[in-house]
Amino acid sequence: MLGLEGQDIRQSNFGWSPVYVDSNLGVLSIGFMLPDPDEAVIWRGPRKKGLIKNFLKEVYWNELDFLVVDSPPGTSDEHISIVQCLGATGMDGAIIVTTPQQVSLIDVRKEINFCKKVGVKVLGVVENMSGLSQPVMDFKFVRMTETGEHIDVSEWVREYFKEKAPELQDLIACSEVFDSSSGGAEKMCREMGVPFLGKVPLDPQICKAAEEGRSCFIDQKCGVGAPALKIIIEKLIENNEFSRVLLNNAYAS
Amino acid sequence: MLGLEGQDIRQSNFGWSPVYVDSNLGVLSIGFMLPDPDEAVIWRGPRKKGLIKNFLKEVYWNELDFLVVDSPPGTSDEHISIVQCLGATGMDGAIIVTTPQQVSLIDVRKEINFCKKVGVKVLGVVENMSGLSQPVMDFKFVRMTETGEHIDVSEWVREYFKEKAPELQDLIACSEVFDSSSGGAEKMCREMGVPFLGKVPLDPQICKAAEEGRSCFIDQKCGVGAPALKIIIEKLIENNEFSRVLLNNAYAS
Known part of the structure:
Protein backbone atom coordinates (compact mmCIF):
# COMPACT_ATOMS: atom_id res chain seq x y z
CA MET A 1 0.00 0.00 0.00
CA LEU A 2 2.98 2.29 0.56
CA GLY A 3 5.21 0.70 -2.06
CA LEU A 4 7.68 -0.62 0.51
CA GLU A 5 7.71 -4.34 -0.34
CA GLY A 6 11.11 -5.96 0.03
CA GLN A 7 12.55 -3.26 2.31
CA ASP A 8 14.44 -4.11 5.49
CA ILE A 9 14.47 -2.59 8.94
CA ARG A 10 17.94 -1.21 9.74
CA GLN A 11 19.77 -1.27 13.01
CA SER A 12 21.14 2.10 14.12
CA ASN A 13 23.03 3.20 17.23
CA PHE A 14 19.74 4.30 18.74
CA GLY A 15 17.79 1.09 18.00
CA TRP A 16 15.82 -0.29 15.06
CA SER A 17 15.18 2.27 12.37
CA PRO A 18 11.79 2.50 10.59
CA VAL A 19 11.58 2.29 6.79
CA TYR A 20 10.98 5.75 5.32
CA VAL A 21 8.45 6.36 2.52
CA ASP A 22 9.48 9.98 2.58
CA SER A 23 11.43 12.15 5.02
CA ASN A 24 8.24 12.73 7.00
CA LEU A 25 6.69 9.24 6.92
CA GLY A 26 8.34 6.25 8.59
CA VAL A 27 6.81 2.78 8.75
CA LEU A 28 7.35 -0.43 10.70
CA SER A 29 5.69 -3.71 9.89
CA ILE A 30 6.35 -7.34 10.66
CA GLY A 31 6.36 -7.75 6.87
CA PHE A 32 9.84 -6.17 6.79
CA MET A 33 11.15 -8.92 9.07
CA LEU A 34 10.07 -11.98 7.10
CA PRO A 35 12.52 -13.69 4.75
CA ASP A 36 9.58 -14.80 2.54
CA PRO A 37 6.69 -12.31 2.16
CA ASP A 38 4.19 -15.18 1.75
CA GLU A 39 5.21 -16.90 4.97
CA ALA A 40 2.48 -17.13 7.61
CA VAL A 41 3.23 -15.62 11.00
CA ILE A 42 1.73 -18.31 13.23
CA TRP A 43 1.96 -16.60 16.59
CA ARG A 44 -0.21 -16.76 19.66
CA GLY A 45 -0.91 -13.68 21.78
CA PRO A 46 2.21 -13.50 23.99
CA ARG A 47 4.61 -13.37 21.01
CA LYS A 48 2.46 -10.73 19.34
CA LYS A 49 2.54 -8.71 22.55
CA GLY A 50 6.33 -9.01 22.63
CA LEU A 51 6.67 -7.65 19.10
CA ILE A 52 4.26 -4.77 19.70
CA LYS A 53 6.32 -3.84 22.77
CA ASN A 54 9.53 -3.96 20.70
CA PHE A 55 8.02 -1.82 17.96
CA LEU A 56 7.16 0.83 20.52
CA LYS A 57 10.19 0.63 22.82
CA GLU A 58 13.15 -0.61 20.77
CA VAL A 59 12.57 1.51 17.67
CA TYR A 60 14.20 4.88 17.21
CA TRP A 61 11.16 6.83 16.04
CA ASN A 62 12.92 10.17 16.42
CA GLU A 63 10.60 13.13 17.01
CA LEU A 64 7.09 12.34 15.82
CA ASP A 65 4.08 14.53 15.14
CA PHE A 66 1.78 11.53 14.97
CA LEU A 67 2.20 7.83 15.70
CA VAL A 68 -0.55 5.83 14.00
CA VAL A 69 -0.99 2.18 14.99
CA ASP A 70 -3.10 0.24 12.49
CA SER A 71 -4.71 -2.59 14.43
CA PRO A 72 -6.82 -5.57 13.31
CA PRO A 73 -10.56 -5.69 14.07
CA GLY A 74 -11.52 -7.00 17.48
CA THR A 75 -10.79 -6.39 21.14
CA SER A 76 -8.16 -8.96 21.93
CA ASP A 77 -4.41 -9.38 22.43
CA GLU A 78 -3.22 -6.68 20.03
CA HIS A 79 -5.60 -4.06 21.40
CA ILE A 80 -4.95 -4.86 25.06
CA SER A 81 -1.18 -4.81 24.42
CA ILE A 82 -1.23 -1.50 22.57
CA VAL A 83 -3.24 0.13 25.32
CA GLN A 84 -0.92 -1.29 27.99
CA CYS A 85 2.25 -0.18 26.18
CA LEU A 86 1.04 3.27 25.14
CA GLY A 87 -1.15 4.02 28.15
CA ALA A 88 1.63 5.73 30.09
CA THR A 89 2.55 8.05 27.20
CA GLY A 90 -0.85 9.73 27.14
CA MET A 91 -2.11 8.72 23.71
CA ASP A 92 -4.63 11.01 22.03
CA GLY A 93 -7.15 8.28 21.34
CA ALA A 94 -8.57 5.82 18.83
CA ILE A 95 -10.05 6.32 15.37
CA ILE A 96 -12.54 3.58 14.59
CA VAL A 97 -13.32 2.56 11.02
CA THR A 98 -16.51 0.75 10.06
CA THR A 99 -18.67 -0.03 7.04
CA PRO A 100 -22.33 1.11 6.93
CA GLN A 101 -24.21 -2.14 7.62
CA GLN A 102 -25.60 -3.31 10.93
CA VAL A 103 -23.44 -6.45 10.89
CA SER A 104 -20.35 -4.20 11.04
CA LEU A 105 -21.83 -1.70 13.45
CA ILE A 106 -22.56 -4.50 15.92
CA ASP A 107 -18.81 -5.17 16.15
CA VAL A 108 -17.92 -1.49 16.21
CA ARG A 109 -20.18 -0.87 19.20
CA LYS A 110 -18.06 -3.44 21.03
CA GLU A 111 -14.87 -1.62 19.98
CA ILE A 112 -16.22 1.68 21.30
CA ASN A 113 -17.14 0.05 24.59
CA PHE A 114 -13.67 -1.48 24.74
CA CYS A 115 -12.18 2.03 24.43
CA LYS A 116 -14.48 3.36 27.13
CA LYS A 117 -13.60 0.46 29.43
CA VAL A 118 -9.83 0.87 29.08
CA GLY A 119 -9.94 4.67 29.16
CA VAL A 120 -8.99 5.41 25.53
CA LYS A 121 -10.76 8.45 24.08
CA VAL A 122 -12.66 7.76 20.85
CA LEU A 123 -11.45 10.51 18.50
CA GLY A 124 -14.18 9.53 16.10
CA VAL A 125 -15.70 7.00 13.74
CA VAL A 126 -15.14 6.86 9.97
CA GLU A 127 -17.67 5.15 7.70
CA ASN A 128 -15.66 3.45 4.96
CA MET A 129 -17.05 1.81 1.79
CA SER A 130 -19.88 4.29 2.13
CA GLY A 131 -21.43 3.71 -1.26
CA LEU A 132 -19.74 3.77 -4.65
CA SER A 133 -19.45 6.98 -6.65
CA GLN A 134 -17.96 6.91 -10.12
CA PRO A 135 -18.29 8.90 -13.37
CA VAL A 136 -20.89 7.24 -15.60
CA MET A 137 -18.41 6.89 -18.45
CA ASP A 138 -16.04 4.83 -16.26
CA PHE A 139 -18.55 1.98 -15.89
CA LYS A 140 -18.69 -1.17 -17.95
CA PHE A 141 -22.17 -1.91 -19.31
CA VAL A 142 -23.60 -5.37 -19.94
CA ARG A 143 -26.88 -6.67 -21.26
CA MET A 144 -28.24 -9.92 -19.86
CA THR A 145 -29.55 -12.38 -22.44
CA GLU A 146 -32.57 -14.61 -21.88
CA THR A 147 -30.25 -17.49 -21.01
CA GLY A 148 -28.55 -15.43 -18.31
CA GLU A 149 -25.36 -14.66 -20.22
CA HIS A 150 -23.74 -11.23 -20.00
CA ILE A 151 -22.85 -9.38 -23.20
CA ASP A 152 -20.45 -6.46 -22.89
CA VAL A 153 -22.03 -3.45 -24.64
CA SER A 154 -19.79 -0.75 -23.12
CA GLU A 155 -18.48 0.53 -26.44
CA TRP A 156 -21.99 0.82 -27.85
CA VAL A 157 -23.22 2.66 -24.72
CA ARG A 158 -20.33 5.12 -24.81
CA GLU A 159 -21.02 5.91 -28.48
CA TYR A 160 -24.74 6.23 -27.67
CA PHE A 161 -24.00 8.70 -24.86
CA LYS A 162 -21.74 10.78 -27.09
CA GLU A 163 -24.11 10.97 -30.03
CA LYS A 164 -27.59 10.80 -28.57
CA ALA A 165 -27.38 11.64 -24.89
CA PRO A 166 -24.47 14.05 -24.32
CA GLU A 167 -26.28 15.49 -21.27
CA LEU A 168 -25.61 12.22 -19.44
CA GLN A 169 -21.86 12.04 -20.06
CA ASP A 170 -20.72 14.14 -17.11
CA LEU A 171 -22.91 12.50 -14.51
CA ILE A 172 -21.64 10.59 -11.51
CA ALA A 173 -23.49 7.35 -10.73
CA CYS A 174 -23.82 6.37 -7.08
CA SER A 175 -24.79 3.07 -5.49
CA GLU A 176 -25.42 2.63 -1.80
CA VAL A 177 -23.81 -0.87 -1.96
CA PHE A 178 -24.29 -1.71 1.72
CA ASP A 179 -27.69 -1.18 3.23
CA SER A 180 -27.57 1.84 5.54
CA SER A 181 -31.30 2.23 6.00
CA SER A 182 -30.77 1.78 9.74
CA GLY A 183 -28.84 5.07 9.84
CA GLY A 184 -25.28 3.77 9.46
CA ALA A 185 -22.33 4.94 11.53
CA GLU A 186 -23.67 8.48 11.92
CA LYS A 187 -26.72 7.35 13.87
CA MET A 188 -24.67 4.92 15.95
CA CYS A 189 -22.29 7.76 16.89
CA ARG A 190 -25.20 9.88 18.11
CA GLU A 191 -26.50 6.97 20.17
CA MET A 192 -23.12 6.21 21.71
CA GLY A 193 -21.99 9.81 22.22
CA VAL A 194 -18.83 9.68 20.09
CA PRO A 195 -17.85 12.01 17.20
CA PHE A 196 -18.75 11.01 13.65
CA LEU A 197 -15.88 12.03 11.35
CA GLY A 198 -17.33 11.37 7.91
CA LYS A 199 -17.88 8.93 5.06
CA VAL A 200 -15.39 7.59 2.53
CA PRO A 201 -17.01 6.17 -0.61
CA LEU A 202 -15.66 3.17 -2.50
CA MET B 1 -27.06 -11.71 9.52
CA LEU B 2 -29.25 -14.72 10.34
CA GLY B 3 -31.87 -12.77 12.28
CA LEU B 4 -30.99 -14.42 15.59
CA GLU B 5 -30.26 -11.37 17.76
CA GLY B 6 -31.41 -11.75 21.35
CA GLN B 7 -31.59 -15.56 21.26
CA ASP B 8 -30.11 -17.71 24.02
CA ILE B 9 -28.18 -20.96 23.98
CA ARG B 10 -30.15 -23.67 25.82
CA GLN B 11 -28.85 -26.38 28.06
CA SER B 12 -30.07 -29.87 27.18
CA ASN B 13 -29.34 -33.30 28.67
CA PHE B 14 -26.71 -33.80 25.99
CA GLY B 15 -24.94 -30.45 26.43
CA TRP B 16 -25.39 -26.91 25.13
CA SER B 17 -27.89 -26.70 22.30
CA PRO B 18 -27.28 -24.48 19.24
CA VAL B 19 -29.82 -21.83 18.20
CA TYR B 20 -31.78 -23.01 15.18
CA VAL B 21 -32.53 -20.70 12.21
CA ASP B 22 -34.41 -23.58 10.66
CA SER B 23 -34.60 -27.31 11.34
CA ASN B 24 -31.50 -27.81 9.18
CA LEU B 25 -29.37 -24.84 10.27
CA GLY B 26 -28.05 -24.48 13.83
CA VAL B 27 -25.77 -21.67 14.98
CA LEU B 28 -23.52 -20.95 17.94
CA SER B 29 -21.92 -17.60 18.63
CA ILE B 30 -20.43 -15.88 21.63
CA GLY B 31 -23.03 -13.19 20.88
CA PHE B 32 -25.71 -15.47 22.36
CA MET B 33 -23.84 -15.54 25.68
CA LEU B 34 -23.50 -11.82 26.33
CA PRO B 35 -26.01 -10.06 28.57
CA ASP B 36 -25.48 -6.82 26.57
CA PRO B 37 -24.96 -7.21 22.79
CA ASP B 38 -22.74 -4.09 22.71
CA GLU B 39 -20.39 -5.36 25.40
CA ALA B 40 -16.79 -5.88 24.29
CA VAL B 41 -15.34 -9.35 24.76
CA ILE B 42 -11.87 -8.41 26.00
CA TRP B 43 -10.20 -11.80 25.96
CA ARG B 44 -6.65 -12.86 25.31
CA GLY B 45 -5.83 -16.05 23.39
CA PRO B 46 -6.14 -18.72 26.11
CA ARG B 47 -9.74 -17.78 26.97
CA LYS B 48 -10.65 -17.72 23.29
CA LYS B 49 -9.12 -21.15 22.90
CA GLY B 50 -11.18 -22.39 25.85
CA LEU B 51 -14.42 -21.18 24.29
CA ILE B 52 -13.62 -22.64 20.87
CA LYS B 53 -12.96 -25.98 22.58
CA ASN B 54 -16.29 -25.75 24.42
CA PHE B 55 -18.16 -24.89 21.22
CA LEU B 56 -16.76 -28.01 19.61
CA LYS B 57 -16.81 -30.44 22.53
CA GLU B 58 -19.59 -29.38 24.91
CA VAL B 59 -22.26 -28.61 22.31
CA TYR B 60 -24.78 -31.22 21.22
CA TRP B 61 -24.54 -30.66 17.47
CA ASN B 62 -26.52 -33.82 16.71
CA GLU B 63 -25.81 -35.34 13.29
CA LEU B 64 -24.33 -32.77 10.95
CA ASP B 65 -23.84 -32.72 7.20
CA PHE B 66 -21.51 -29.74 7.40
CA LEU B 67 -19.89 -27.86 10.27
CA VAL B 68 -18.77 -24.42 9.11
CA VAL B 69 -16.46 -22.42 11.39
CA ASP B 70 -16.32 -18.74 10.44
CA SER B 71 -12.94 -17.47 11.61
CA PRO B 72 -11.44 -13.97 11.68
CA PRO B 73 -8.63 -13.00 9.27
CA GLY B 74 -5.12 -13.95 10.32
CA THR B 75 -3.14 -16.97 11.43
CA SER B 76 -3.19 -16.70 15.18
CA ASP B 77 -4.87 -18.09 18.28
CA GLU B 78 -8.28 -18.82 16.78
CA HIS B 79 -6.86 -20.61 13.76
CA ILE B 80 -4.31 -22.64 15.70
CA SER B 81 -6.99 -23.64 18.23
CA ILE B 82 -9.52 -24.67 15.58
CA VAL B 83 -6.94 -26.82 13.82
CA GLN B 84 -5.86 -28.40 17.11
CA CYS B 85 -9.44 -29.15 18.21
CA LEU B 86 -10.73 -30.37 14.86
CA GLY B 87 -7.55 -32.01 13.59
CA ALA B 88 -8.42 -35.43 15.02
CA THR B 89 -11.89 -35.48 13.44
CA GLY B 90 -10.52 -35.34 9.89
CA MET B 91 -11.90 -32.01 8.72
CA ASP B 92 -12.46 -31.57 4.99
CA GLY B 93 -10.48 -28.37 4.73
CA ALA B 94 -10.56 -24.58 4.61
CA ILE B 95 -12.37 -22.17 2.31
CA ILE B 96 -10.46 -18.91 2.05
CA VAL B 97 -12.22 -15.65 1.19
CA THR B 98 -10.38 -12.64 -0.21
CA THR B 99 -11.00 -9.39 -2.08
CA PRO B 100 -9.34 -8.77 -5.47
CA GLN B 101 -6.56 -6.32 -4.56
CA GLN B 102 -2.92 -7.14 -3.94
CA VAL B 103 -3.08 -5.77 -0.39
CA SER B 104 -5.61 -8.51 0.43
CA LEU B 105 -3.90 -11.21 -1.58
CA ILE B 106 -0.66 -10.63 0.35
CA ASP B 107 -2.47 -11.69 3.52
CA VAL B 108 -4.29 -14.54 1.84
CA ARG B 109 -1.03 -16.05 0.61
CA LYS B 110 -0.02 -16.25 4.26
CA GLU B 111 -3.32 -17.98 5.13
CA ILE B 112 -2.77 -20.56 2.40
CA ASN B 113 0.75 -21.23 3.65
CA PHE B 114 -0.64 -21.55 7.17
CA CYS B 115 -3.01 -24.27 5.92
CA LYS B 116 -0.20 -26.07 4.13
CA LYS B 117 2.01 -25.89 7.22
CA VAL B 118 -0.62 -27.32 9.59
CA GLY B 119 -1.89 -29.90 7.09
CA VAL B 120 -5.33 -28.43 6.35
CA LYS B 121 -6.44 -28.91 2.75
CA VAL B 122 -7.41 -25.69 0.96
CA LEU B 123 -10.82 -26.49 -0.55
CA GLY B 124 -10.58 -23.30 -2.54
CA VAL B 125 -10.47 -19.53 -2.64
CA VAL B 126 -13.47 -17.22 -3.16
CA GLU B 127 -13.00 -13.70 -4.49
CA ASN B 128 -15.54 -11.53 -2.68
CA MET B 129 -16.41 -7.88 -3.48
CA SER B 130 -15.40 -8.74 -7.01
CA GLY B 131 -16.73 -5.62 -8.67
CA LEU B 132 -20.18 -4.09 -8.38
CA SER B 133 -22.97 -5.10 -10.77
CA GLN B 134 -26.32 -3.36 -10.58
CA PRO B 135 -29.19 -2.50 -12.94
CA VAL B 136 -28.66 1.02 -14.34
CA MET B 137 -32.05 2.16 -13.09
CA ASP B 138 -31.12 1.29 -9.47
CA PHE B 139 -28.32 3.88 -9.35
CA LYS B 140 -28.57 7.39 -7.98
CA PHE B 141 -27.23 10.03 -10.36
CA VAL B 142 -25.58 13.29 -9.34
CA ARG B 143 -24.12 16.21 -11.21
CA MET B 144 -21.11 17.99 -9.74
CA THR B 145 -21.31 21.79 -9.79
CA GLU B 146 -18.32 24.03 -10.39
CA THR B 147 -18.00 24.57 -6.64
CA GLY B 148 -17.82 20.81 -6.01
CA GLU B 149 -21.36 20.38 -4.73
CA HIS B 150 -23.40 17.33 -5.70
CA ILE B 151 -26.90 17.81 -7.08
CA ASP B 152 -29.17 14.77 -7.16
CA VAL B 153 -30.59 14.44 -10.68
CA SER B 154 -31.80 10.82 -10.41
CA GLU B 155 -35.44 11.62 -11.17
CA TRP B 156 -34.48 13.60 -14.25
CA VAL B 157 -32.17 10.81 -15.49
CA ARG B 158 -34.84 8.15 -15.02
CA GLU B 159 -37.36 10.24 -16.99
CA TYR B 160 -34.71 10.86 -19.65
CA PHE B 161 -34.03 7.11 -19.98
CA LYS B 162 -37.73 6.32 -20.28
CA GLU B 163 -38.50 8.96 -22.87
CA LYS B 164 -35.34 9.42 -24.88
CA ALA B 165 -33.12 6.39 -24.29
CA PRO B 166 -35.31 3.34 -23.60
CA GLU B 167 -32.57 1.07 -25.01
CA LEU B 168 -30.46 1.85 -21.95
CA GLN B 169 -33.06 1.01 -19.31
CA ASP B 170 -32.37 -2.73 -19.05
CA LEU B 171 -28.60 -2.49 -18.88
CA ILE B 172 -26.50 -3.60 -15.95
CA ALA B 173 -23.66 -1.24 -15.00
CA CYS B 174 -20.48 -2.80 -13.64
CA SER B 175 -17.56 -1.25 -11.80
CA GLU B 176 -14.37 -3.09 -10.99
CA VAL B 177 -14.17 -1.21 -7.64
CA PHE B 178 -10.92 -2.81 -6.47
CA ASP B 179 -8.01 -2.90 -8.87
CA SER B 180 -7.52 -6.46 -10.10
CA SER B 181 -5.12 -5.66 -12.91
CA SER B 182 -2.58 -7.94 -11.26
CA GLY B 183 -4.85 -10.93 -11.93
CA GLY B 184 -6.75 -11.10 -8.64
CA ALA B 185 -7.42 -14.29 -6.71
CA GLU B 186 -7.63 -16.46 -9.83
CA LYS B 187 -4.02 -15.83 -10.79
CA MET B 188 -2.84 -16.26 -7.21
CA CYS B 189 -4.59 -19.66 -7.05
CA ARG B 190 -2.78 -20.80 -10.18
CA GLU B 191 0.54 -19.68 -8.71
CA MET B 192 -0.07 -21.38 -5.38
CA GLY B 193 -1.67 -24.55 -6.72
CA VAL B 194 -5.02 -24.26 -4.93
CA PRO B 195 -8.53 -24.34 -6.48
CA PHE B 196 -10.21 -21.07 -7.43
CA LEU B 197 -13.91 -21.35 -6.63
CA GLY B 198 -15.31 -18.16 -8.17
CA LYS B 199 -16.15 -14.49 -7.76
CA VAL B 200 -18.96 -12.87 -5.77
CA PRO B 201 -19.76 -9.31 -6.87
CA LEU B 202 -20.82 -6.57 -4.48
Missing part, protein backbone atom coordinates in the same frame (compact mmCIF):
# COMPACT_ATOMS: atom_id res chain seq x y z
CA ASP A 203 -13.58 5.04 -5.08
CA PRO A 204 -11.88 2.74 -7.61
CA GLN A 205 -9.22 5.42 -8.13
CA ILE A 206 -8.28 5.40 -4.43
CA CYS A 207 -8.10 1.60 -4.47
CA LYS A 208 -5.78 1.83 -7.47
CA ALA A 209 -3.59 4.47 -5.83
CA ALA A 210 -3.29 2.26 -2.73
CA GLU A 211 -2.28 -0.72 -4.86
CA GLU A 212 0.42 1.34 -6.54
CA GLY A 213 1.68 3.01 -3.36
CA ARG A 214 0.68 6.50 -4.53
CA SER A 215 -0.74 9.18 -2.23
CA CYS A 216 -4.28 10.15 -3.24
CA PHE A 217 -3.45 13.80 -2.54
CA ILE A 218 -0.61 14.39 -5.02
CA ASP A 219 -2.80 14.63 -8.13
CA GLN A 220 -6.45 15.05 -9.11
CA LYS A 221 -7.13 11.40 -9.98
CA CYS A 222 -8.97 10.49 -6.79
CA GLY A 223 -11.60 13.17 -7.36
CA VAL A 224 -14.28 11.37 -5.35
CA GLY A 225 -12.35 9.80 -2.47
CA ALA A 226 -9.60 12.32 -1.71
CA PRO A 227 -11.96 15.23 -0.86
CA ALA A 228 -13.88 12.88 1.46
CA LEU A 229 -10.66 11.99 3.28
CA LYS A 230 -9.69 15.67 3.53
CA ILE A 231 -12.96 16.52 5.26
CA ILE A 232 -12.29 13.78 7.83
CA ILE A 233 -8.71 14.91 8.47
CA GLU A 234 -9.82 18.55 8.87
CA LYS A 235 -12.48 17.53 11.36
CA LEU A 236 -10.01 15.44 13.34
CA ILE A 237 -7.53 18.34 13.50
CA GLU A 238 -10.25 20.79 14.49
CA ASN A 239 -11.95 18.61 17.13
CA ASN A 240 -8.66 17.83 18.83
CA GLU A 241 -6.87 21.13 18.31
CA PHE A 242 -3.93 19.43 16.58
CA SER A 243 -1.53 21.89 14.96
CA ARG A 244 -2.50 22.92 11.44
CA VAL A 245 1.17 23.06 10.42
CA LEU A 246 1.30 19.31 10.89
CA LEU A 247 -1.69 18.92 8.61
CA ASN A 248 0.00 20.77 5.77
CA ASN A 249 3.11 18.65 6.24
CA ALA A 250 0.96 15.56 5.95
CA TYR A 251 -0.67 16.56 2.65
CA ALA A 252 2.74 17.28 1.17
CA SER A 253 3.75 13.61 1.21
CA ASP B 203 -24.59 -6.94 -4.86
CA PRO B 204 -26.58 -4.38 -2.83
CA GLN B 205 -29.49 -6.84 -2.75
CA ILE B 206 -27.38 -9.53 -1.08
CA CYS B 207 -26.12 -6.99 1.45
CA LYS B 208 -29.73 -6.07 2.19
CA ALA B 209 -30.79 -9.72 2.52
CA ALA B 210 -27.92 -10.31 4.97
CA GLU B 211 -28.98 -7.30 7.04
CA GLU B 212 -32.52 -8.60 7.22
CA GLY B 213 -31.58 -12.23 7.91
CA ARG B 214 -33.11 -13.48 4.64
CA SER B 215 -31.59 -16.24 2.52
CA CYS B 216 -30.59 -14.96 -0.93
CA PHE B 217 -31.91 -18.19 -2.48
CA ILE B 218 -35.57 -18.03 -1.47
CA ASP B 219 -36.62 -15.41 -4.02
CA GLN B 220 -35.34 -13.73 -7.18
CA LYS B 221 -34.24 -10.46 -5.57
CA CYS B 222 -30.53 -11.22 -5.46
CA GLY B 223 -30.36 -11.70 -9.24
CA VAL B 224 -26.68 -10.79 -9.48
CA GLY B 225 -25.16 -12.27 -6.33
CA ALA B 226 -27.15 -15.48 -5.75
CA PRO B 227 -26.21 -17.12 -9.09
CA ALA B 228 -22.55 -16.32 -8.36
CA LEU B 229 -22.81 -18.05 -4.98
CA LYS B 230 -24.53 -21.07 -6.56
CA ILE B 231 -21.67 -21.55 -9.01
CA ILE B 232 -19.21 -21.58 -6.09
CA ILE B 233 -21.27 -24.06 -4.07
CA GLU B 234 -21.66 -26.38 -7.08
CA LYS B 235 -17.92 -26.31 -7.68
CA LEU B 236 -17.18 -27.06 -4.03
CA ILE B 237 -19.58 -30.03 -4.06
CA GLU B 238 -18.15 -31.33 -7.32
CA ASN B 239 -14.45 -30.92 -6.46
CA ASN B 240 -14.89 -32.67 -3.14
CA GLU B 241 -17.51 -35.23 -4.08
CA PHE B 242 -19.86 -34.05 -1.34
CA SER B 243 -23.34 -35.55 -1.61
CA ARG B 244 -25.68 -33.64 -3.91
CA VAL B 245 -28.64 -34.41 -1.62
CA LEU B 246 -27.00 -32.23 1.00
CA LEU B 247 -26.76 -29.42 -1.51
CA ASN B 248 -30.47 -29.47 -2.23
CA ASN B 249 -31.19 -29.47 1.49
CA ALA B 250 -29.01 -26.41 1.84
CA TYR B 251 -30.80 -24.40 -0.85
CA ALA B 252 -34.14 -25.17 0.76
CA SER B 253 -33.37 -23.06 3.84
